Amino acid sequence: MFYFGKSILYYINSSQNSNIYWSGKNPYFDFSSPILNQPNKEEEKSNINTESKLSSYDLTLAPEIIKFYQRGTQLEQLSDWIFKQNTCLISVSGLYGTGKTTLVKRFVDLNLHKFAVVIWRRLKYPQSLNLLVSDLLNVCQQEPQSTLDKQLRQLFDILANQKCLIILDDLQNIFIPGKFAGQYKVEYQDYQNFFTMIREVKHQSHVIVISQQQSPEMECLDDELYPIKSLELSGLYDVDILQNRGLKNEDYWLQLIDLYAGSFIDLKSVSILINKNYDGQVADFLAENTLHITNQMQSRLQEIFNHLSTQEKEIVLHLSKFEIPVTRDYLKESLSLSVIDFNNGLQSLQQRYLVTKIKNNKILFLLSSVFREYVRNYCQN
Known part of the structure; x- marks a missing residue:
């Protein structure tokens, strides 16, 4: 039997041992075939609802991984959270260039067959939650209903009955520039409720968000209260x-x-x-x-600096003067900020992974070395 769709040709042998062929650039873009991921006996033991024929993959916006370096421990962590602990909401976060997207895509490539639905969306140019949910429903072969509330009911019905994986990359673009980290733009505040629902409503699916700053919904001090996990990536020294x-x-x-x-x-x-x-x-x-800060690095770092709040900029300009970590009190004493503004600004800079907290005999704070050099050379009055 042949299926034609989205520039991909599928051939499926209806015998018990299916043979699959495809032509086209992206074999992950599959809306049509319920047989492509028919589980074997071992997979029937998983949480996937094998009675349903839904099988939809859309990874057209996911990057192609050519090389993967030394992140085996993090891959095992993701696998443990999803397949053993059934964690429904996971954030993979860290400063730009740490390989967040590459890590998640590698996980998807290795585990694609374990999910009935896999959808990858980038928020580089974000859309409203209404449009996003409608998009997800279309991929799942569902006609979106008239209101966001009804669409969410449709989506969570799928998440409850299928083992789905949804990846939202570049989450930092839905936050307000010039404010503390993790504050949603007015037009994207519905995302906050969506993430809250993901972690509070019972289902068997998973959402991974990838971001350069930590979102407030991921800051839960009680791991047993909500099924959420945060994976923070630093640079790779290999x-x-x-x-x-x-x-x-x-x-x-x-x-x-x-x-x-x-x-x-x-x-x-x-x-x-x-x-x-x-x-x-x-x-x-x-x-x-x-x-040396190259021209390309300057553009990227300038964008990061411009997104900081006024309070964060003041802290960063002062902290950039120090080559070594400094204590909170030593950092604060030369600033004109109130205690509240200083604490909020210092916390926000850590959520952006620009400032690292170092636990020694005393708690110390250090500005990212590359960002420190940029601030020293391009941001001083």
């Missing part, structure tokens, strides 16, 4: 991430990675500069003893 970038002096690669805090994006940008200006000689570049 020389393999610099392979095939035309760089020389491999003995110096780890030093270069450390200088840019293991950020994939920053290391890619600076590798291009080293190739062009230093003929790939990492040792010569490091001999300059400078954390």
Whole structure:
């Protein structure tokens, strides 16, 4: 039997051992075939409702993973939360360039067959919750009803009866720039209620949100109260991430990675500069003893700085003066902020992963090294 749809040709043999063929760029985009993921005997033991014929995959907006580096522990963590602990809402967050999206896509690639529905959506240019839910229902072959309330009822009926996985990438774009982290824009406040429903309404499905800042719904101190988990990624300190970038002096690669805090994006940008200006000689570049901010990095860091609140900017400008971690009291004493504004600003900067809290004999705070260099050179009055 042949199925035609969305530039993909499917051939399905109706015998017990199905053979599957496809042509087209994205075999994940499947609205039509109930047989493609018919579970085997082992999978019948899972939570998937095998009586339903729904099988819908839409990963057309997900990235293609060419290489995957040293995140096995985090992959196991995601698997444990979803398949063993049945965690319904998971955030994967961290500063840009830490491989958040790559990690989640790798998890999806390895576990696609374990879900009846998998949908990946990017919020780079976010849409209202009403449009998002309608979109999700269309993928699930459901005609959206007239109101958001009715559509949510439709969606949660599917989430309860099917094992679904929904990924929402770039969540930070629905938050207000110029305010503390995690404050929703007026037109996207319905998302806050949606995430609350995901964690409070009983179902067997999962939502993963990927963001450069932590959303307030993920800050639950009681792990047993709500089925939510947060995975925070930092940079990756592995020389393999610099392979095939035309760089020389491999003995110096780890030093270069450390200088840019293991950020994939920053290391890619600076590798291009080293190739062009230093003929790939990492040792010569490091001999300059400078954390170089490339043009591409400037644009990205400027956007981050512009999204900070007034209080956060004041803290960052002062904190950028210190090479070493400082205590909360030492940081505060030179600022004109009230105790409330200072505490809210410092918390918000940690939610954006720009400031790290270090637990030693005393609690210390340190600004991200790359962001500190940018602030010093481009944000001072």
